[in-house]
Amino acid sequence: MSDHQPENLPATTPGGDARTPAAEVVDQREGMFGVRGTGDTSGFGGLRRQVALPGGSAKPYGGWFDGATEKLDSLVGDGAIEKVVVAHGELTLHVARERLVEVAQHIRDDADLRFEFCSGVSGVHYPNETGRELHAVYHLLSITHNRRIRLEVSCPDTDPHIPSIVSVYPANDWHERETWDFFGIVFDGHPALTRIQMPDDWPGHPQRKDYPLGGIDVEYKGAVIPPPDTRRSYN
Amino acid sequence: MTETQDPYAAFADARDTTEGKVFTVTGQDWDSVVSGLGDEPEERIVVNMGPQHPSTHGVLRLILEIEGENVTEARCGIGYLHTGIEKNMEFRNWTQGVTFCTRMDYLAPFYNETAYCLAIERLLGIEDQIPEKANVMRVLLMELNRISSHLVCIATGGMEIGALTVMTIGFREREMTLDLFELITGLRMNHAFIRPGGVAQDLPAGALDKIREYITWMNKHLPEYAELCNANPIFKARLQDVGYLDLTGCMALGISGPPLRAAGYGLDLRKSQPYCGYETYDFDVPTWDTADSYGRFRVRLQEMWESLKIVEQCADRLAKMEGEPVMVADKKIGWPSQLAVGNDGMGNSLDHIKHIMGESMEALIHHFKLVTEGFRVPAGQAYVAIESPRGELGVHLVSDGGTKPYRAHFRDPSFANLQAMPILCEGSQVADVIVAVASLDPVMGGVDR
Numbered sequence: 139m140s141d142h143q144p145e146n147l148p149a150t151t152p153g154g155d156a157r158t159p160a161a162e163v164v165d166q167r168e169g170m171f172g173v174r175g176t177g178d179t180s181g182f183g184g185l186r187r188q189v190a191l192p193g194g195s196a197k198p199y200g201g202w203f204d205g206a207t208e209k210l211d212s213l214v215g216d217g218a219i220e221k222v223v224v225a226h227g228e229l230t231l232h233v234a235r236e237r238l239v240e241v242a243q244h245i246r247d248d249a250d251l252r253f254e255f256c257s258g259v260s261g262v263h264y265p266n267e268t269g270r271e272l273h274a275v276y277h278l279l280s281i282t283h284n285r286r287i288r289l290e291v292s293c294p295d296t297d298p299h300i301p302s303i304v305s306v307y308p309a310n311d312w313h314e315r316e317t318w319d320f321f322g323i324v325f326d327g328h329p330a331l332t333r334i335q336m337p338d339d340w341p342g343h344p345q346r347k348d349y350p351l352g353g354i355d356v357e358y359k360g361a362v363i364p365p366p367d368t369r370r371s372y373n
Numbered sequence: 374m375t376e377t378q379d380p381y382a383a384f385a386d387a388r389d390t391t392e393g394k395v396f397t398v399t400g401q402d403w404d405s406v407v408s409g410l411g412d413e414p415e416e417r418i419v420v421n422m423g424p425q426h427p428s429t430h431g432v433l434r435l436i437l438e439i440e441g442e443n444v445t446e447a448r449c450g451i452g453y454l455h456t457g458i459e460k461n462m463e464f465r466n467w468t469q470g471v472t473f474c475t476r477m478d479y480l481a482p483f484y485n486e487t488a489y490c491l492a493i494e495r496l497l498g499i500e501d502q503i504p505e506k507a508n509v510m511r512v513l514l515m516e517l518n519r520i521s522s523h524l525v526c527i528a529t530g531g532m533e534i535g536a537l538t539v540m541t542i543g544f545r546e547r548e549m550t551l552d553l554f555e556l557i558t559g560l561r562m563n564h565a566f567i568r569p570g571g572v573a574q575d576l577p578a579g580a581l582d583k584i585r586e587y588i589t590w591m592n593k594h595l596p597e598y599a600e601l602c603n604a605n606p607i608f609k610a611r612l613q614d615v616g617y618l619d620l621t622g623c624m625a626l627g628i629s630g631p632p633l634r635a636a637g638y639g640l641d642l643r644k645s646q647p648y649c650g651y652e653t654y655d656f657d658v659p660t661w662d663t664a665d666s667y668g669r670f671r672v673r674l675q676e677m678w679e680s681l682k683i684v685e686q687c688a689d690r691l692a693k694m695e696g697e698p699v700m701v702a703d704k705k706i707g708w709p710s711q712l713a714v715g716n717d718g719m720g721n722s723l724d725h726i727k728h729i730m731g732e733s734m735e736a737l738i739h740h741f742k743l744v745t746e747g748f749r750v751p752a753g754q755a756y757v758a759i760e761s762p763r764g765e766l767g768v769h770l771v772s773d774g775g776t777k778p779y780r781a782h783f784r785d786p787s788f789a790n791l792q793a794m795p796i797l798c799e800g801s802q803v804a805d806v807i808v809a810v811a812s813l814d815p816v817m818g819g820v821d822r
Contacts, residue, residue: 161752165773189773192753225753226495256627257758258789260769260782277756277767277784284645288756309627312792313784335452335821344460345780351457351464366464372746372776 161190165266192225199224202285206251207231213244230288235300238291239327242306245278245287253278253287256303258313261321263347271295272323276303276310293323302328320345393417422806424453430529431817435794435806444806447798449791454821462781466747467493468708470778472565474768477783478819479562480525483518484761485783485819486567487511491648492757492770493569496750499701506697507571508649513584513687514557514566515649516680520591521550522762522814523673523680527598530670530811534611539601546594553587556580559719569748570701573710576691584688591681598674612667616797616809619664626793630764630786631676632813635661635668642760654683666812673814676762704739706748747776763787763814785819 167187198204199222206229207222218237223230233241245253257277264271270292278287293300302325304310314325315334322343325331333340342349353365363369388395423434434450458477462470474489475482494500528543551561557580558566558573566573602608618628620636633640641658643651659675661668700707709729711722729737752774758767764786771780790813797809 167775187774189775190752191773226498226755228755230754254624255629257756257765257767258627258784260780260784262754262771262780275754275769277758277769279758279765281640281645286646286756286758288754307627308625309789309792312788316788333452335455337452344457351460366461371464 162193163188163190164264165189192223194221195224199229202283203229206285206287209248209250210241210244213248214241228286228288230290232290232292235291235293238289239301239303239306241289242276242303245289246306251280252282253280253285255279255281256307256309259310259317260313261317261323261345263321263345265295265347267292269294272298272321274300274317274323298322299324299326301326302331304328319343322346420803424450430810430815433791433810433815433817433820435798435810437798437803437806439803442802442804444798444801444803447795447806449794451788451791451817451820454817456822458822459781459783462778464777466776467569467750467778468743468747470781471568472563474781474783475563475565476818477822478761478763478766478785478787478816480522480816481518481761481763481766481819482562482564483511483514483567484759484766486565487515487649488757488759488761488766488768488783489770489781490567490569491759492755492768493750495755495757496753496770496772497569497706497748498751499570499703499706502701502703504571504698504701505650506575506691506694507699507701509687509690509694510557510572510576510699511567511649512651512654513684513691514554516683516687517550517553519680519762520677520684521547521554523677524550526673526762526811526814527670530808530814531602531608533807533811534608536602536608539598542594542597542601546591549587549590553580553583556583568700568708568710570703570706570708571699573708574712575699581688581692584684588681588685588688591677595677595681602670603674609667611808612665612670612812613663614665614667615801615805616666616669616812617664618793618797622793622796626796627789628764628793630760630762630790631669631672632790632793633764634659635672636664637662642758642765646758648757648759654686656680656683666808669812669814673762704736705743708743709740749774749776758784761786763816763819764790783819783822785822787813787815787817787819788822791815791820 165188167189169183169185199207203224207219211219214237218234218241219231220234221232223232245251255278257279260275262273262275264273272293272295274291276289278289280287291300300323302310302314304314305327311329312334314328315331317323318325318331319333319335320343332338336344351365351367353367355365356363418439420437420439421434422437424432432453434453436448436450437444438446458473462473465473470489471486474485477485494503524543524547528540528547531537531539531543554564555561556577558564618632618636620638622628623633623636623638629640637660639658639660644658656679659672659679661671709725711725712719713722713724715723729740750772752772754769754771756767756769758765765784766786767784769782769784770778773779793813794810797813798806801809
């Protein structure tokens with residue numbers, strides 16, 4: 139079932155060339171329309187769909203990606219960059235979390251890299267990726283070389299700690315607070331990691347996948363429409 | 374019977390905290406504050422400005438520690454307009470997401486829509502299949518939007534320092550811009566007009582004439598701002614050297630947009646990383662060298678002229694593009710948004726209904742599948758940044774291969790730029806805080822999302 143291409147998926151999925159990343163399965167979806175615990179007469183309940191994100195790419199990555207990653211490798215040594223993903227013309231470096239500050243420092247200060255502008259951090263929650271549930275994704279811009287790069291760091295839900303890079307990029311101050319607020323990722327070393335969007339006493343971290351959207355049933359002329367997160371939907 | 378305490382009985386009740394003695398002043402209670410301070414008073418007043426203060430641009434809360442009229446420390450409290458748009462987008466299909474993200478930075482809705490759609494198009498791999506006319510219409514709407522957004526910034530900024538005429542004429546010109554939006558998209562705000570794959574509708578009849586009228590009007594009235602403000606001694610006295618932030622500070626704090634360009638660095642993503650065909654338009658990136666509020670005002674003023682130049686070029690191009698498609702040719706992506714005005718008002722285009730009901734079974738299937746299920750986007754992530762009126766607006770989209778975004782994150786320039794508030798305000802006077810915050814042009818809908 140996993141090799142089945144849904145018919146309404148545009149036929150633009152990358153072809154079989156050497157640089158196509160091998161897919162990395164992060165989740166497994168079953169059924170359709172979110173129907174649970176009821177007799178399935180449609181047959182859709184038997185559907186299995188793997189959620190596979192682009193996995194690690196093999197060299198050469200193409201363009202300036204090779205030079206930049208080699209330079210970074212020579213600066214930080216083994217073990218810092220866990221994986222390099224090239225997809226949609228964007229370069230993603232998966233960084234070991236204990237080496238993040240070191241990598242950020244080099245990536246900002248080295249004249250050949252010089253990513254001097256940090257566009258902040260965004261969190262992503264993959265509840266079924268055991269041991270790597272929470273991801274922090276940093277987007278950096280090199281104004282000098284006119285390039286963009288993405289750093290991705292993951293941490294387990296049971297130990298949601300990632301070092302703060304505010305010491306390297308002061309611009310990340312509020313962005314890290316926001317990611318703490320929404321995902322519960324603790325950025326160690328942040329000068330004042332407090333909630334920024336939600337009230338100070340808010341329980342939970344709203345952008346996590348296990349946090350409900352909320353909302354109430356709406357009744358109109360006897361028919362009841364459930365809130366969006368409990369409606370039947372394609373998954 | 375228990376004794377009830379009147380909460381207002383003891384004004385300015387003193388409390389001892391780790392920070393020293395604290396009074397909560399409610400007015401008419403200065404005697405008790407003065408007597409409560411004792412012989413060696415330490416005067417440290419923390420003033421809470423906002424969140425409902427009119428000159429904090431929406432619901433922004435400023436926490437100022439003042440000594441007399443001087444601000445010694447300043448902090449922002451945000452989140453009062455947080456509506457969970459990013460979370461909501463995870464529960465609607467890709468096309469519906471446009472309706473949500475347009476409400477983020479409500480003064481620059483077309484930028485939110487375009488950035489979001491460009492990110493989807495990158496994930497779909499259809500970036501080079503977007504019809505030329507859709508790109509020109511996107512550029513047209515974005516540049517008109519830059520004018521209307523800068524007008525609000527200049528108008529409200531003027532009003533806050535007492536220049537009411539700047540406010541009245543600013544909103545007059547903005548109204549003309551919104552009239553164009555209404556003509557083209559049907560709405561003055563929250564358009565949801567730019568869709569994945571193109572734009573929702575073709576340009577309506579007569580729109581080009583209206584655009585040309587608008588250009589004539591703006592050419593006549595835009596100079597008024599320069600005449601009113603540029604050399605006005607009061608205006609200059611209020612803005613010059615206020616809210617100073619040099620290039621080093623901008624880079625450290627991740628400031629982009631007019632504050633960065635007013636510090637002398639002409640970074641503009643339309644030039645450095647062009648999208649929607651910006652590389653084919655003729656325009657300049659204005660900069661200023663004073664790095665203060667006055668410089669930001671001048672940069673915005675000049676940017677409106679540059680935007681008007683682009684609008685003119687768009688109008689010329691659109692004149693030659695009559696009847697060209699505005700939505701990607703792939704019927705499995707292009708949302709069926711064909712509308713027409715009938716006898717009973719706006720509704721589904723009868724031509725489209727005839728097509729799907731009478732002529733093409735495939736068209737009916739595509740319509741049904743798109744509207745009920747939506748299209749699927751290959752799994753992966755993309756980050757697209759565009760130059761909004763306030764700086765770098767970035768969209769980080771993650772798809773799990775489904776019909777809805779797995780995660781949508783907006784790097785809003787208002788949010789990032791507002792981090793500079795303390796460095797702009799500390800050491801200045803309270804009145805300058807208003808000017809400094811206004812010069813950053815934060816829009817709380819974008820800050821809080």
